[in-house]
Amino acid sequence: MKIAPGTVAAIAVEITGSSADGTEKIFQKRDEQHPFYFLVGQVDMIPLLEDVLIGLSAADVFELDVAMDQAYGPHRAEQMSDLPIDIFRLPDGGFDSAHVAPGKWLNLEDEQGQSHKARVVSVGDMSVRLDFNHPLAGYDLHCSGVVVDVRAATADECAHGHVHGPGGVFH
Numbered sequence: 001m002k003i004a005p006g007t008v009a010a011i012a013v014e015i016t017g018s019s020a021d022g023t024e025k026i027f028q029k030r031d032e033q034h035p036f037y038f039l040v041g042q043v044d045m046i047p048l049l050e051d052v053l054i055g056l057s058a059a060d061v062f063e064l065d066v067a068m069d070q071a072y073g074p075h076r077a078e079q080m081s082d083l084p085i086d087i088f089r090l091p092d093g094g095f096d097s098a099h100v101a102p103g104k105w106l107n108l109e110d111e112q113g114q115s116h117k118a119r120v121v122s123v124g125d126m127s128v129r130l131d132f133n134h135p136l137a138g139y140d141l142h143c144s145g146v147v148v149d150v151r152a153a154t155a156d157e158c159a160h161g162h163v164h165g166p167g168g169v170f171h
């Protein structure tokens with residue numbers, strides 16, 4: 001069976017990034033024993049990755065380079081923000097140091113009720129420095145891997161928009 005919209009694909013994949021200053025980073029690494037399962041056409045993936053996978057079958061290998069501008073763009077300084085430390089107070093007045101620590105990801109809601117993901121850069125006495133850039137912003141991406149399995153999605157999976165069973169939701 002070939003990967004197409006309406007199939008469930010399992011892929012072993014490694015996604016690495018390199019930034020303009022030469023930093024290399026591994027963003028995801030899934031081997032054939034622990035592949036990444038997804039309902040084709042229903043998930044947000046690295047741009048262009050799904051296009052490369054469409055039409056492949058089990059045991060086919062794939063490789064893709066996505067330049068920063070086609071991926072998540074440059075890392076923007078204006079997406080960094082210092083927020084007053086008081087908004088991270090716990091109900092008892094203490095500081096939420098378990099969740100608000102350098103490297104941690106936060107879900108923050110704006111005035112419109114929209115949620116935004118931000119990474120904590122540093123915690124000062126009066127403010128918390130946050131980075132609202134996409135985690136892959138600033139990187140040229142390289143993806144490589146192999147298709148582990150392809151099967152037809154069930155009607156329930158299509159209706160729910162996610163994979164059921166191994167690698168997905170059990171319910």
Ligand SMILES: [Zn+2]
Nearest residue numbers: 160162164169
């Ligand atoms: Zn479901």
